Amino acid sequence: MITDFNNSLSLVNISTSVITIRNNTSEVRIGDDVIVDIDLYNGEGERTTRGGDMLRVWLKEPSRHASVSGYVIDHDNGSYTGVVKAMWAGNPELMFSIANTKEHIGIFMNIVHKYGLIKFLRARFMKGNLTEITLCSIIPNIPDVTDYCNFTTQNFNFSFFCGKPKHMNLDCKDWVLYAASSNYSCNTKNKSLMRNRYIRKKVGVVNVLTGSGNTGESDIPCHDVSSYLTWHTSNPTGYFYNDTWRSLICKPSISWKYESYDKCLKNRPVLITGDSTTRNWYVPLTKLLNLTISDGRHEIKDAAWQKFAEAENNEKALSLYWTPHEIPFYGSERTEQNKNNFRSIASRIDDLPGQKSVILILHWYAHLARTTPQQYREHVTSAKLAVVRLLKRSPDSKILVKGPHSYTHDYFVEPFDYTSRIYIQILYEEFKDLQHRVYFIDQWDATIANENFNIHPEASLDPIMVNFAFSFICK
Known part of the structure; x- marks a missing residue:
């Protein structure tokens, strides 16, 4: 599993990648599939030879408030095939985006398996005037925490652990409040990679004609x-x-x-x-x-x-x-x-x-x-x-x-x-x-x-x- 990346230029890049409508077919009929050939390149212009990136294709025509999603087939060699069905007569735009890179997926999954959560939770322990906050996760592996309260039973047998209060007069039984925290289990470099950068690209315009094509819209209640x-x-x-x-x-x-x-x-x-x-x-x-x-x-x-x-x-x-x-x-x-x-x-x-x-x-x-x-x-x-x-x-x-x-x-x-x-x-x-x-x-x-x-x-x-x-x- 991927656990790190060199730099942003080593990742697949929407600007350098090649996305084309197969056979330059820009005219289809309602119900036809629009086929998209996709070859991914990284930021340095090098063609990627591995699959695993999550991609999207869809059609949209804002003037008609119309849109439809497609799907993408991964050939596991850096090439992909997008398929999106033409559902109405008009001139919709064919859109493409790289949703998740393989590096994003691999690093994220490695982190959550190690720490339980990508972003920790927190517990407040209270007794009298004493109060203390500690971080929590679904496994007892939180940076700088050595002693834990096991709250799995209280969480209906779903694993849940919080740092044990350090104050000598507070104990696990004094847990009262719960909240999200601002603490991530990933480092700054990886968080920058994983922030969703939703970049979309217009591939072209498709001319969709009426005719014998069938949208398949159901009449069944x-x-x-x-x-x-x-x-x-x-x-x-x-x-x-x-x-x-x-x-x-x-x-x-x-x-x-x-x-x-x-x-x-x-x-x-x-x-x-x-x-x-x-x-x-x-x-x-x-x-x-x-x-x-x-x-x-x-x-x-x-x-x-x-x-x-x-x-x-x-x-x-x-x-x-x-x-x-x-x-x-x-x-x-x-x-x-x-x-x-x-x-x-x-x-x-x-x-x-x-x-x-x-x-x-x-x-x-x-x-x-x-x-x-x-x-x-x-x-x-x-x-x-x-x-x-x-x-x-x-x-x-x-x-x-x-x-x-x-x-x-x-x-x-x-x-x-x-x-x-x-x-x-x-x-x-x-x-x-x-x-x-x-x-x-x-x-x-x-x-x-x-x-x-x-x-x-x-x-x-x-x-x-x-x-x-x-x-x-x-x-």
């Missing part, structure tokens, strides 16, 4: 699509046109209206798990249903929003809940919160009632992209076993797994194109025996197509994707 199919789709799963997401899997079975959701969710408890991206699904859904969110009403009362949330109307038999996933979870570096805000997703699922048609949406990504794939798998496996228990006591329940989404903000150091691919594969493997009961909601294609930059997808996309997800279980 999502409610009539089997959950198994959602795990076995191909790129693209949809495209944007006139700022509207057009799914190639199915068409929405429900309208984004109060009456539709009031009818569908009556007497069906909804639990949405994850992070701020699923919180951004939860909030517009509660607003649509005229529900008021209460954070920590029956649990922890502090300033942090990352806690169990409830929104209920007993008269209408509506009950919607949201909860953050377990530690590692990166809240604010400025705001500390009660460590008990974080419970395992499995424990939350086990709290759901029996003999009910429960709706459960699961999600793990951005926070766990800062750790190892094995840690990610452990979190998914724990929740999956709880899903099995839920389906035994509430067999009419509906389960959906929200997949990773793309974001390219230059603050982050994680190789997201690589981790997303690994994590989607883990989700597929862990839920393989439940794919006939559990839906997979792909978010990658849409957020590649619309060039999503921030950690959260555009707010306008949230109701669209919530409605698409609920279309599988409502009509």
Whole structure:
């Protein structure tokens, strides 16, 4: 595995690399594949002879508010083939970017396997007037720390270790508060390499003609699509046109209206798990249903929003809940919160009632992209076993797994194109025996197509994707 690099000129470079449309074909019909030949060169103009870099291709036509993502085949010799399907008549631009270099991926993975996290967390220990802060990780290997508190049991058997307080009158049992830290486990040189430098390049303009070409846009209502199919789709799963997401899997079975959701969710408890991206699904859904969110009403009362949330109307038999996933979870570096805000997703699922048609949406990504794939798998496996228990006591329940989404903000150091691919594969493997009961909601294609930059997808996309997800279980 790559553990270092010489200098930035030794890395593949978008300016020196050669990207061309195969056979100079600039005219295609709707439904045709646009084939892109890619040969990567480094900053010194030398052709690379190894694969492993993560690349993107997509089409976009801003005047039509249209875009579609493609995929790239790695030939493991420095050459790649991009494929993107023409989905509308017009003159879209063919776009290309180097998302993650192999050096970025290798160095990142080496660091997280050594230290557990790319960015450490922190704990505050308190007793009386005494207080002390120490760094934390999922393995006991933190620079300059020799003595550790093992909080694995408190973290629902997910490994978690913090430096032991040095003050003689403070001990591990005095851990009270939890927060993100500003301390990275990588050095300055590597952090500079891994900062996401999202550089895109226009390859050319494609003239897409109408004709016998078929976009494959589905007329099948999502409610009539089997959950198994959602795990076995191909790129693209949809495209944007006139700022509207057009799914190639199915068409929405429900309208984004109060009456539709009031009818569908009556007497069906909804639990949405994850992070701020699923919180951004939860909030517009509660607003649509005229529900008021209460954070920590029956649990922890502090300033942090990352806690169990409830929104209920007993008269209408509506009950919607949201909860953050377990530690590692990166809240604010400025705001500390009660460590008990974080419970395992499995424990939350086990709290759901029996003999009910429960709706459960699961999600793990951005926070766990800062750790190892094995840690990610452990979190998914724990929740999956709880899903099995839920389906035994509430067999009419509906389960959906929200997949990773793309974001390219230059603050982050994680190789997201690589981790997303690994994590989607883990989700597929862990839920393989439940794919006939559990839906997979792909978010990658849409957020590649619309060039999503921030950690959260555009707010306008949230109701669209919530409605698409609920279309599988409502009509």
